[in-house]
Amino acid sequence: MQKIRKKITVQGQVQGIGFRPFVYKLAAELNLTGFVYNYTQGVIIEVQGRKAGVEKFINKLKNAHKEKPLLKITTLDFSDIEPVSGEKTFEIKQSESDGIVSAEVTADIATCKDCLAEMFDKKDFRYRYPFINCTNCGPRYSIIKSIPYDRPNTTMSVFLMCDKCKGQYGNVKDRRFHAQPIACPVCGPKIKLCDNKGQEIESDSHKVISKTAQLLLEGKIVAIKGLGGFHLACDAENEQAVKTLRSRKMRDAKPFAMMAADIEKIKQFTIVDKKAEEILQSIQSPIVLLPKKEPNTIAPSVAAEVNTFGFMLPYTPLHHLIFAEKKLNALVMTSGNIADEPLICRDDEALEKLGNIADVFLMHDRIIYRQVDDSIIHIIKNEPVLLRRSRGFVPQAFVSKNSASADIFAAGADLKNTFCFVKKNRYIVSEHIGDMADASVYKHWLNSIEHLKKLLEVQPSIVACDMHPNYLSSQYARKLKKDRLIEVQHHWAHIASVLAEHNIDKKVIGLVADGTGYGIDGTIWGCECLIASLDDFQRFGHLSYYPLAGGDSAAKEAIRPVIGLMKKYNLSVPDAVLDEIEPDREKRFAIAEQIEKNINTIKTSSLGRLFDAVSALCGLGGRNNFEAQLPMALEAIADKRTTECYPFALKRENGIIMVEIGDMLKAIAADRIGKVGKTVISAKFHNTIAAFFLALARQGRDKTGINTAAISGGVFCNRFLSERLIELLQNDGFEVLFNRLVPANDGGISLGQAAIAAKITGKG
Ligand SMILES: [Zn+2]
Numbered sequence: 001m002q003k004i005r006k007k008i009t010v011q012g013q014v015q016g017i018g019f020r021p022f023v024y025k026l027a028a029e030l031n032l033t034g035f036v037y038n039y040t041q042g043v044i045i046e047v048q049g050r051k052a053g054v055e056k057f058i059n060k061l062k063n064a065h066k067e068k069p070l071l072k073i074t075t076l077d078f079s080d081i082e083p084v085s086g087e088k089t090f091e092i093k094q095s096e097s098d099g100i101v102s103a104e105v106t107a108d109i110a111t112c113k114d115c116l117a118e119m120f121d122k123k124d125f126r127y128r129y130p131f132i133n134c135t136n137c138g139p140r141y142s143i144i145k146s147i148p149y150d151r152p153n154t155t156m157s158v159f160l161m162c163d164k165c166k167g168q169y170g171n172v173k174d175r176r177f178h179a180q181p182i183a184c185p186v187c188g189p190k191i192k193l194c195d196n197k198g199q200e201i202e203s204d205s206h207k208v209i210s211k212t213a214q215l216l217l218e219g220k221i222v223a224i225k226g227l228g229g230f231h232l233a234c235d236a237e238n239e240q241a242v243k244t245l246r247s248r249k250m251r252d253a254k255p256f257a258m259m260a261a262d263i264e265k266i267k268q269f270t271i272v273d274k275k276a277e278e279i280l281q282s283i284q285s286p287i288v289l290l291p292k293k294e295p296n297t298i299a300p301s302v303a304a305e306v307n308t309f310g311f312m313l314p315y316t317p318l319h320h321l322i323f324a325e326k327k328l329n330a331l332v333m334t335s336g337n338i339a340d341e342p343l344i345c346r347d348d349e350a351l352e353k354l355g356n357i358a359d360v361f362l363m364h365d366r367i368i369y370r371q372v373d374d375s376i377i378h379i380i381k382n383e384p385v386l387l388r389r390s391r392g393f394v395p396q397a398f399v400s401k402n403s404a405s406a407d408i409f410a411a412g413a414d415l416k417n418t419f420c421f422v423k424k425n426r427y428i429v430s431e432h433i434g435d436m437a438d439a440s441v442y443k444h445w446l447n448s449i450e451h452l453k454k455l456l457e458v459q460p461s462i463v464a465c466d467m468h469p470n471y472l473s474s475q476y477a478r479k480l481k482k483d484r485l486i487e488v489q490h491h492w493a494h495i496a497s498v499l500a501e502h503n504i505d506k507k508v509i510g511l512v513a514d515g516t517g518y519g520i521d522g523t524i525w526g527c528e529c530l531i532a533s534l535d536d537f538q539r540f541g542h543l544s545y546y547p548l549a550g551g552d553s554a555a556k557e558a559i560r561p562v563i564g565l566m567k568k569y570n571l572s573v574p575d576a577v578l579d580e581i582e583p584d585r586e587k588r589f590a591i592a593e594q595i596e597k598n599i600n601t602i603k604t605s606s607l608g609r610l611f612d613a614v615s616a617l618c619g620l621g622g623r624n625n626f627e628a629q630l631p632m633a634l635e636a637i638a639d640k641r642t643t644e645c646y647p648f649a650l651k652r653e654n655g656i657i658m659v660e661i662g663d664m665l666k667a668i669a670a671d672r673i674g675k676v677g678k679t680v681i682s683a684k685f686h687n688t689i690a691a692f693f694l695a696l697a698r699q700g701r702d703k704t705g706i707n708t709a710a711i712s713g714g715v716f717c718n719r720f721l722s723e724r725l726i727e728l729l730q731n732d733g734f735e736v737l738f739n740r741l742v743p744a745n746d747g748g749i750s751l752g753q754a755a756i757a758a759k760i761t762g763k764g
């Protein structure tokens with residue numbers, strides 16, 4: 001009987017998801033011999049048997065993703081080799097750990113249905129065990145120290161498997177075959193409840209959970225150690241508890257994220273369409289921003305001033321167990337950190353820093369190696385769009401048709417930082433890191449870079465960063481002194497991030513709606529129309545510059561852009577309205593004088609600050625206590641039925657189109673005094689922004705013949721504006737590209753920088 005043997009190389013997301021056991025089972029079913037092993041770039045299989053069997057084997061491999069949802073095969077190569085005589089079995093061999101590492105580490109995945117069923121089965125030996133997992137679910141990225149993804153390389157290495165677990169781990173027919181974080185009540189991690197000094201209150205697993213649920217119900221605040229870090233939790237329907245959490249966390253108004261017991265509960269509080277339901281229940285289990293249902297029983301101070309609630313479903317066994325006590329409908333689950341510091345993942349740090357916030361601590365002894373925040377998604381035009389890309393998504397690579405000529409490090413931006421490594425055609429964007437202004441975030445950033453660099457074994461010789469002279473990320477990048485340093489204009493990077501995630505390499509009309517970014521003329525850009533590709537860009541048009549006084553405080557105090565715009569457009573606003581924005585008249589006078597004398601005043605085309613100004617003029621307050629507080633409040637009140645807009649003008653200056661908004665601002669001021677409802681003013685303002693972007697895009701198309709518009713920038717996190725503009729552009733015949741897989745805000749900048757760097761240093 002003639003036998004053939006093939007060597008098969010599989011690359012992609014193939015490790016840590018039970019692929020080798022899958023291969024093993026397949027080979028056994030088809031009576032094939034040979035072996036499979038993880039190597040640093042994926043999986044290698046040698047398989048031997050009758051021709052028909054081997055062919056069937058390869059065919060099944062190609063369709064394996066239908067059975068293994070986490071599997072993503074990017075390449076599958078095979079070649080004939082000499083058959084081996086005397087081979088009797090198919091084996092899983094020891095992993096190889098030398099060479100280049102680019103096999104993909106997978107993301108942390110929400111508890112699967114099979115594990116849940118076992119966990120609530122009284123007869124199962126993992127009944128109510130808070131760390132149940134299998135090859136289809138559980139921790140991955142948050143526990144991996146290095147790859148290949150095998151138990152000794154994870155923080156599970158300290159737990160010695162008991163015989164039962166060992167049996168499952170080694171049994172090819174078991175769904176935990178080679179599940180690296182496998183554990184049970186006998187051999188695995190354990191939970192305990194401590195007071196805020198770290199003194200153990202309870203260690204019996206069942207009692208810990210019932211007591212936690214009880215304390216939450218009583219209005220206590222519990223720090224819960226999760227998958228990627230600590231959460232601060234309290235009963236979301238208890239106003240007193242939420243208020244206490246706010247005051248202890250010193251967080252004024254920023255909306256809290258919540259976790260609900262089940263999808264039905266989320267539907268009681270919000271409007272959940274089919275798409276949203278699908279995303280909430282996805283294996284990534286992100287926070288989804290959903291329109292509030294009124295009235296609802298959520299405590300008012302969970303998310304005042306906005307029209308959405310951020311909800312997620314339980315995604316670890318521990319979460320499921322807490323809700324299974326049937327006492328709680330929804331919990332506030334906010335990141336366990338202080339102000340803008342990184343998420344806390346170590347027990348000692350949690351006690352030290354959260355000891356004044358939480359009444360009790362629900363801890364466990366599985367070490368979180370990498371902190372990963374919850375990811376946040378909202379829905380634009382029926383598409384899930386990431387606002388924060390972390391747990392469940394990182395470190396999944398973007399596979400590009402543009403390969404890098406050498407490894408690349410892209411530093412990202414200083415706000416909402418992520419960084420990116422490129423190895424060949426793989427672009428790996430880090431988890432959300434945070435705002436660099438905080439020293440501990442900067443330190444965390446440096447550590448994260450080192451960790452990911454080691455994990456992916458990249459040796460960057462090309463470095464990309466923002467061209468901002470003072471960004472800490474850029475200063476660090478410049479100091480690296482690698483072969484090539486590419487400084488990328490901020491808004492070009494925004495547009496490139498859209499091109500990169502869509503894997504498109506062509507010239508587009510880029511429309512950027514952003515807060516601030518350093519421009520090539522040394523001013524602060526923000527509202528831009530760029531004719532851009534990955535090679536190059538040209539500034540085609542922008543919001544006419546207006547003066548903005550006072551560095552960092554300009555993004556907090558709306559009076560600053562208000563006065564800047566009043567000066568620019570000779571706008572008169574009644575004192576009564578200005579008093580609402582900034583009651584201190586002397587301060588107003590000082591700001592005006594500062595602008596006149598051009599002291600600490602910049603020229604800007606920032607759209608974010610224009611939103612601040614208009615929100616303030618509408619009487620929504622004078623201060624952003626957290627980022628985009630005013631613009632979010634403005635969006636929340638916009639009357640969706642209003643389709644009119646305010647007047648604006650396009651003027652050409654030195655070949656660049658300027659958007660002049662003096663008439664709009666005068667009309668807004670008049671409407672405000674004329675008692676036109678804020679909801680209508682807000683909608684008309686949003687519509688005007690969309691209208692002038694369309695006008696810019698049309699002129700760009702007339703000039704260049706390009707019919708694809710790419711939109712990006714932090715202001716497009718505004719759903720109302722995004723959807724209006726996308727609609728206008730599509731109705732006008734444009735192909736519209738927008739960010740979905742990386743945020744439109746500065747969280748997407750590193751991918752854009754990396755794509756540009758790869759393109760301009762590439763060999764063709
Ligand atoms: Zn599972």
Ligand SMILES: [Zn+2]
Pocket residue numbers: 161162163164165166183184185186187188
């Ligand atoms: Zn065990």
Ligand SMILES: [Zn+2]
Pocket residue numbers: 490494514515516517713714745746
């Ligand atoms: Zn930006």
